[in-house]
Amino acid sequence: MTSLNDNLIGVPGGAAKLQTPALVLDLDTFERNIARMVAHAKRTGVGLRPHAKTHKSVEIAKRQIAAGANGVCCAKLGEAEALAAGGIDSILLTSPVVTEAGITRLMALNARMGDLMITVDNAEVAARIDAAARAAGKTLKVLIDIDPGMSRTGIRAADAPALVAQVARAEGLEYCGLQCYAGQAQHMESPNERRDATLQVMKEFGALRDALARDGLAPKIMSGGGTGTHDIDTDAHVLTELQVGSYIFMDKQYNDVWEKPGDAIPFEVSLMVQTTVVSANRPGLATTDAGFKSFATDAGPPQLRSGAPDGASYFFFGDEQGGIAYPRDGALLKPGDVVRCVVPHCDPTVNLYDRYHVVRGDTLETIWNVEARGCSA
Amino acid sequence: MTSLNDNLIGVPGGAAKLQTPALVLDLDTFERNIARMVAHAKRTGVGLRPHAKTHKSVEIAKRQIAAGANGVCCAKLGEAEALAAGGIDSILLTSPVVTEAGITRLMALNARMGDLMITVDNAEVAARIDAAARAAGKTLKVLIDIDPGMSRTGIRAADAPALVAQVARAEGLEYCGLQCYAGQAQHMESPNERRDATLQVMKEFGALRDALARDGLAPKIMSGGGTGTHDIDTDAHVLTELQVGSYIFMDKQYNDVWEKPGDAIPFEVSLMVQTTVVSANRPGLATTDAGFKSFATDAGPPQLRSGAPDGASYFFFGDEQGGIAYPRDGALLKPGDVVRCVVPHCDPTVNLYDRYHVVRGDTLETIWNVEARGCSA
Numbered sequence A, B: 001m002t003s004l005n006d007n008l009i010g011v012p013g014g015a016a017k018l019q020t021p022a023l024v025l026d027l028d029t030f031e032r033n034i035a036r037m038v039a040h041a042k043r044t045g046v047g048l049r050p051h052a053k054t055h056k057s058v059e060i061a062k063r064q065i066a067a068g069a070n071g072v073c074c075a076k077l078g079e080a081e082a083l084a085a086g087g088i089d090s091i092l093l094t095s096p097v098v099t100e101a102g103i104t105r106l107m108a109l110n111a112r113m114g115d116l117m118i119t120v121d122n123a124e125v126a127a128r129i130d131a132a133a134r135a136a137g138k139t140l141k142v143l144i145d146i147d148p149g150m151s152r153t154g155i156r157a158a159d160a161p162a163l164v165a166q167v168a169r170a171e172g173l174e175y176c177g178l179q180c181y182a183g184q185a186q187h188m189e190s191p192n193e194r195r196d197a198t199l200q201v202m203k204e205f206g207a208l209r210d211a212l213a214r215d216g217l218a219p220k221i222m223s224g225g226g227t228g229t230h231d232i233d234t235d236a237h238v239l240t241e242l243q244v245g246s247y248i249f250m251d252k253q254y255n256d257v258w259e260k261p262g263d264a265i266p267f268e269v270s271l272m273v274q275t276t277v278v279s280a281n282r283p284g285l286a287t288t289d290a291g292f293k294s295f296a297t298d299a300g301p302p303q304l305r306s307g308a309p310d311g312a313s314y315f316f317f318g319d320e321q322g323g324i325a326y327p328r329d330g331a332l333l334k335p336g337d338v339v340r341c342v343v344p345h346c347d348p349t350v351n352l353y354d355r356y357h358v359v360r361g362d363t364l365e366t367i368w369n370v371e372a373r374g375c376s377a
Helices: A027-044 A058-066 A077-085 A100-112 A123-136 A157-169 A191-214 A227-235 A252-259 A346-350 B027-044 B058-066 B077-085 B100-112 B123-136 B157-169 B191-214 B227-235 B252-259 B346-350
Strands: A022-026 A072-074 A090-093 A115-120 A140-145 A173-180 A221-224 A271-282 A285-288 A303-306 A313-316 A322-325 A338-342 A355-360 A363-369 B022-026 B072-074 B090-093 B115-120 B140-145 B173-180 B221-224 B271-282 B285-288 B303-306 B313-316 B322-325 B338-342 B355-360 B363-369
Touching: A022 A027, A027 A227, A027 A355, A058 A072, A058 A077, A058 A363, A072 A077, A077 A090, A077 A100, A100 A115, A100 A123, A100 A140, A115 A123, A123 A140, A123 A157, A123 A173, A140 A157, A157 A173, A157 A191, A173 A191, A191 A221, A191 A227, A227 A252, A271 A346, A303 A313, B022 B027, B027 B227, B027 B355, B058 B072, B058 B077, B058 B363, B072 B077, B077 B090, B077 B100, B100 B115, B100 B123, B100 B140, B115 B123, B123 B140, B123 B157, B123 B173, B140 B157, B157 B173, B157 B191, B173 B191, B191 B221, B191 B227, B227 B252, B271 B346, B303 B313
Parallel strands: A022 A355, A072 A090, A090 A115, A115 A140, A140 A173, A173 A221, B022 B355, B072 B090, B090 B115, B115 B140, B140 B173, B173 B221
Antiparallel strands: A022 A271, A271 A285, A271 A338, A285 A322, A303 A338, A313 A322, A355 A363, B022 B271, B271 B285, B271 B338, B285 B322, B303 B338, B313 B322, B355 B363
16 A cells, blocks of 8 residues: 655655654654563563554564564454464454354464464353364364453453363363453552552462362463553563553553653653644644544543644544644744644554554654554454 | 455345444435435525545445535545545545645646635645646635634634635636535534524624625635534525535434434434444443444444343443443343444544445445545545
């Protein structure tokens, strides 16, 4: 796919001239974030399987694996299909596949991949997948998904041993371990509450592991964790693989986890949306080209990062536009001025774009595709 | 582009078997909405130029034009490029184009189109577009964008005559008229407030028209209006073309405009998101496959339409999933169950999908592409 901005690659100062709204990735910062998480995993002796639902990009998945990850996670079957088509050969699918057509797609994907692993949380669904895998003649690796208490996906720990036993004896399935993702703890802004909630989930997860081991069903893989709890997760010594996702980009929501209580933020913002002023006919107000279609809005408005006067703030001005309100004695914004914003929530914002504009300093170094953009089915 | 669901086209009962989340368009309802707006425009003697920012689809634009519209509106240059590539030859671009690269793209688009019209609200930008059009050797049609009081785009009425005169004498530009879109009035849920606000904007817009006419600069085209005010807009007898968009689909936000005060809703919901239950391990709670990546979230949660027990409500359960909470004595939802939702806000939700699954009753009749999905630059 050609991009509006291909002609700017390598041109000095080209980054400021992008047709916008454009997703911009600062490569130096991104590389530091990758290296920091790898160092953390090595120091704590835990494996890394970063979540690709954040970036949906073959190139980024390849870089994570090259830096030492065991593979990646995907949230949806379509996302896994898109990354596998790009050459990613070790994927954990973290959400359930339950429909007949979905199971058919799963078998086709398993047939062409080296290392596909899925999660199940329901006995009847597991039985259907087992039957399909036996019919397809290739076993499928399975983690049993454990509910961390938020009841989004996962089976309750008390009900898990029966499902583990069913999967372990299923001829079409290979029982590999457990998944438990404490999504409810990731954005808790009280450090003590975040720590207590995470450790409580990990304690129960560890108790389940030990009980299964006593029954001869010891899980090899214990998968879970996220950016907000990555250090607490490893302190708990229960997980074998971390599913961290947002650390590569960061966003306003994750910054707040550390910034609001006054702690040091462990990763840097590498992802921004670049937008251009398109109208400015009132003092103290400018209109940009990035609104509801250019930022996910579930976590409030974007945060201005560069290009706007001191004291300015960004607000949503409808589907197509944003607004910048600034002190009337500040520098005047005019049509064509370029502004960059920290995104409120990185994952669903990335899902709005087809490309990353990868910059080093003021130079657009390359463009990466968001291959799995929109692959939610 | 092939779709996951191509194999279901024409299969009896196929609509219920879509791989989800999927955007579903009920064709009977959609056709009634199109016909109703055409009848309203004919009855009131106003032209129609529906806004394609709602649907971003070549097929839908063609159907609107076949039903009598003068052409369509586009919000962004990329959107106009995508629809023009699909054969749509009369487009009004309703947002400003201000950058050098944008103006170059505009000239290329004008060169290959029969009837492209743009809006300007800034003298310096208008001068640059004039120079580019002269250099390109083809005049460009222009409406002057008037601020309806919300200061998103548009020049204040008091400042407009000078800009109109500049455009009228510019050799590269053809002065065609004025645009004034009262976005602030569209979703007012008090019928009186909505009427008063709209009529006030239209009164001032009409006064500007009359003043320009006295100076020999009578606008041929007076463009504006929206779904929420479509009947008030025509009562005002100021507009020559209506820019209505959402009436073809409707959504929760527009339903509320009439439903909350107890008025009859003038158009029907034709657009839904179909989603599938993927996990259901707790009484009274089911998890679906449609979250923040499958619905725009700026207007609250989706509304359940079919497939869920009485008394159920939908909530966002993160990026990838939705939740359905329902009375514990209701029918049990289980993995694989299919649910349809009215979307909170149609335009930015459509922008998340590549395809419409076009159904009549239980049959998937065809699939239409969302060609301009993501074309916000």
